[in-house]
Amino acid sequence: MNTIANHIADFLREYVPFNNLTFEELSTIATNIRVINLEINKTLFQIDDSLHDSFYVVASGLINLTVITDAEERILNKCHKGSIFGLRPFFEKNNYIMTARAREESVIYAIPIAVFRPFVANNTEVLNFLLDNFAVNTRNSKSNKNVHSNLISDTVAYSGQQSEMQYFQSLSYNNSPVIVTTATIVKDVAQLMAEARTTSAIISANNLPIGIVTDKDMSSKIATGQFAITVPVKSVMVSPVITVLENVSLAEAQLLMLKNNVTHLCVTTDGSDNSEVKGVISEHDLVVAQANNPGVLLKEIKHSHTALDLKLIRTRLADLIQMSIQKNIPLTHVSNIASEINFAIIKRAVEITLLKIGSAPARFAWLSIGSQGRKEQLLPTDQDSILIFEDVEPEKYREVKDYFLNLGEKTTLILQEVGYELCPNGHMASNRLWCKSLTDWTKQYNNWINTPGENNNDLSSIFFDYEIVYGEQKIEDTINEIIFKNVTNNTLFFDFLGNDALRKNAPLTFFKKFNVEEEGPYKDKFDIKTRALMPLIDGARLFTLSHNIKGINNTYIRFKQLAITLPKYAEIFLECAEAFLVLSKFRALEGLKNDNSGQYINLDELSKTDKEKLKNALAPMKELEDLIKDTFQLTQFS
Structure with missing residues (x-):
C-alpha cells in the first residue's frame, strides 16, 4: 500500500464506524479513496443534484450541510474533521435534498459505495452503527466507548429527533403481488x-x-x-x-x-x-x-386550511406513535416527535383563526400548559392553554380582550374538532380567567407565588409548566423572569407546592398491593396518572423551581438535570427519570389499546411480569417523597 493510502487508513481507524474494521479492510478502502480539495465556498453537491457513487469523510476543514426551508437556506449541520456525510446514495435513488458546501478550505475523502458496501453487509458493528445513526445527527468525537462519531446523513432534510421517526415509520406495499x-x-x-x-x-x-x-x-x-x-x-x-x-x-x-x-x-x-x-x-x-416522515407532516400542517385537514394529520401521528411503542422505540424520541407535531397543529389552528377574524390588535403569546407544555402528550388528552397579550391603553382593554377571547374560543373549537378535547377544568385560552394582559398575568403569578392558599383555589401547578406555541417569545421570557424572581428563597410557596405534591394518595398499600379505585366507573382499576405519574411530575417541578433551573419543562429531562445539579441525590433522580418513562409507557399502551387517555389501568389484563415491572417503577416514589419532606422540612400533614 502506498504512503498516502497508509496515511488515510491510519486516519480512518480513529473514527467510528471505521474503527470496527481491520487494518487490512481499511487498507482496501483507503486504496480506492479519492482525495478532494475544496476551496472555501466550493460546493461538493447541491439540492437536486444526481447522487454520487461515493459518500464522504471530512479529513480537514469544515463542510456546511444546508436545506431550503420557507424559501430560505438553513444550516442543517456542520461537518468537522472525521464527520461522515453524503450517505444518501446508500439508501435512496432520488437526488440529493441538501447542499454540501465548504465553509473553509477543506480536504474530503470520497469513499466509493461499491467498495464500502461489502464491509457494511459483513460487519455487524458497522451495520448497527448505520442503523443506530440513520438520519440522526450526533456530536463528533474520536472513537471511544462512550461517544459515537459524527454521522451526518442526508437521507432526510430534517435534523434532530424528527428523523427518529424513520425507525418506526410504517410502509405501504403491494399486497397483490x-x-x-x-x-x-x-x-x-x-x-x-x-x-x-x-x-x-x-x-x-x-x-x-x-x-x-x-x-x-x-x-x-x-x-x-x-x-x-x-x-x-x-x-x-x-x-x-x-x-x-x-x-x-x-x-x-x-x-x-x-x-x-x-x-x-x-x-x-x-x-x-x-x-x-x-x-x-x-x-x-x-x-x-418518505412522504410520511415528520418533516412532510409538518409541511402539510403549514398548508392545512381546515380542522379536517389537521385531524387527518393527527390521526397519522397517532398511528406512528402506536407503531413506535410496538417497536420499543425510546419513549423520549417519540415524545419529542409527537410534541413537535402537536405544537405545529396548535400553531396552525391559531393561524387559521387569525385568517378568519383578522390581525390581532396587539402582540400576544399562546402558551400550551400542563402535559402539552411539558411535551409529554402522546395520547389525545384534553387541551390546556393560556393567552397573554401585551398591555394596551385602558380605554382599549375591553375591546382587545374581547378580540383575544374570540381568538381563544374559535381556536379551541378547531382543536376540539381535530381531536383535542376541551379541558374539563376550563384551563384554556377561551376562558376569561386565562386570557388577559401581561400586567394581569404578572399580578396573577405574583399572587399565586407570594400568597399561596389565600383565595387561590384556582391555583394549579400546571400553570408552571408552559411552552410558547405561537406569538411573541419576549412575553414568555417576561413570565419566566417574574416566576423565578418571586420563587427565590420563597419558603411559603415551596411549602405549599411541597405539601401539594405529598397530598397524592400512595400508589401501593401498606401490604404492597396496588391502591385501586374503590367505587365508580373505574372500580378496581389503577389510576396511573394521579397515583404514579403526578407525584413524579410534581416532584420534578418542585425541585427545578427551587433550584432555579430554567427552560426545562419535561419531567424526564428535569430529573436528568437535577441529577447533575444535585449530585448527592443523583441516584434518586435518575431512578425517578427511568420510572417516569416506564409508567408513561404503561399509560400509553393502555390508552392506545382502549382509544382513551390511558389513565386507568386494568390490572387483570397485565401479565405477572408486567405487574412486577409496574410495581418496581413505583419504588423510587417513596425516596422522592422522603427527599421532599427532608429538603423542605415538611410532613404530609403540615
Whole structure:
C-alpha cells in the first residue's frame, strides 16, 4: 500500500464506524479513496443534484450541510474533521435534498459505495452503527466507548429527533403481488408484471416463496440475450428471496436491502420463507414512504386550511406513535416527535383563526400548559392553554380582550374538532380567567407565588409548566423572569407546592398491593396518572423551581438535570427519570389499546411480569417523597 493510502487508513481507524474494521479492510478502502480539495465556498453537491457513487469523510476543514426551508437556506449541520456525510446514495435513488458546501478550505475523502458496501453487509458493528445513526445527527468525537462519531446523513432534510421517526415509520406495499410457479415461462411472467404494473414477481412452491424475479433481472438476463424469453422463470429467478414481516419499518427495510444488495423484499405471514406471501416491498415503496416522515407532516400542517385537514394529520401521528411503542422505540424520541407535531397543529389552528377574524390588535403569546407544555402528550388528552397579550391603553382593554377571547374560543373549537378535547377544568385560552394582559398575568403569578392558599383555589401547578406555541417569545421570557424572581428563597410557596405534591394518595398499600379505585366507573382499576405519574411530575417541578433551573419543562429531562445539579441525590433522580418513562409507557399502551387517555389501568389484563415491572417503577416514589419532606422540612400533614 502506498504512503498516502497508509496515511488515510491510519486516519480512518480513529473514527467510528471505521474503527470496527481491520487494518487490512481499511487498507482496501483507503486504496480506492479519492482525495478532494475544496476551496472555501466550493460546493461538493447541491439540492437536486444526481447522487454520487461515493459518500464522504471530512479529513480537514469544515463542510456546511444546508436545506431550503420557507424559501430560505438553513444550516442543517456542520461537518468537522472525521464527520461522515453524503450517505444518501446508500439508501435512496432520488437526488440529493441538501447542499454540501465548504465553509473553509477543506480536504474530503470520497469513499466509493461499491467498495464500502461489502464491509457494511459483513460487519455487524458497522451495520448497527448505520442503523443506530440513520438520519440522526450526533456530536463528533474520536472513537471511544462512550461517544459515537459524527454521522451526518442526508437521507432526510430534517435534523434532530424528527428523523427518529424513520425507525418506526410504517410502509405501504403491494399486497397483490404477481405470484408464479417455477415452470412459468419468462415471457408470461413479463406479461403478468406489465399488466399488474409491478416491478417484480414472486416464484412460489407449495404456496411458499422460493425466489423472485425483477425488472432488473429481465433487462440484465433476458434483454441481453443471456437467456431466451421462453425459458422457465426458475432459470432467471434470484433465490432465496429476502422475507420480512409486514410491520417492518422504513429504516429496517432500507438496511435489509442494503445488506443483501436487493431491490425488493417479500412480505410473509411470519416474516420467514416458510409462510405464505402477503406482498412485496420495492425501492419505490421506500421513496413513497418518505412522504410520511415528520418533516412532510409538518409541511402539510403549514398548508392545512381546515380542522379536517389537521385531524387527518393527527390521526397519522397517532398511528406512528402506536407503531413506535410496538417497536420499543425510546419513549423520549417519540415524545419529542409527537410534541413537535402537536405544537405545529396548535400553531396552525391559531393561524387559521387569525385568517378568519383578522390581525390581532396587539402582540400576544399562546402558551400550551400542563402535559402539552411539558411535551409529554402522546395520547389525545384534553387541551390546556393560556393567552397573554401585551398591555394596551385602558380605554382599549375591553375591546382587545374581547378580540383575544374570540381568538381563544374559535381556536379551541378547531382543536376540539381535530381531536383535542376541551379541558374539563376550563384551563384554556377561551376562558376569561386565562386570557388577559401581561400586567394581569404578572399580578396573577405574583399572587399565586407570594400568597399561596389565600383565595387561590384556582391555583394549579400546571400553570408552571408552559411552552410558547405561537406569538411573541419576549412575553414568555417576561413570565419566566417574574416566576423565578418571586420563587427565590420563597419558603411559603415551596411549602405549599411541597405539601401539594405529598397530598397524592400512595400508589401501593401498606401490604404492597396496588391502591385501586374503590367505587365508580373505574372500580378496581389503577389510576396511573394521579397515583404514579403526578407525584413524579410534581416532584420534578418542585425541585427545578427551587433550584432555579430554567427552560426545562419535561419531567424526564428535569430529573436528568437535577441529577447533575444535585449530585448527592443523583441516584434518586435518575431512578425517578427511568420510572417516569416506564409508567408513561404503561399509560400509553393502555390508552392506545382502549382509544382513551390511558389513565386507568386494568390490572387483570397485565401479565405477572408486567405487574412486577409496574410495581418496581413505583419504588423510587417513596425516596422522592422522603427527599421532599427532608429538603423542605415538611410532613404530609403540615
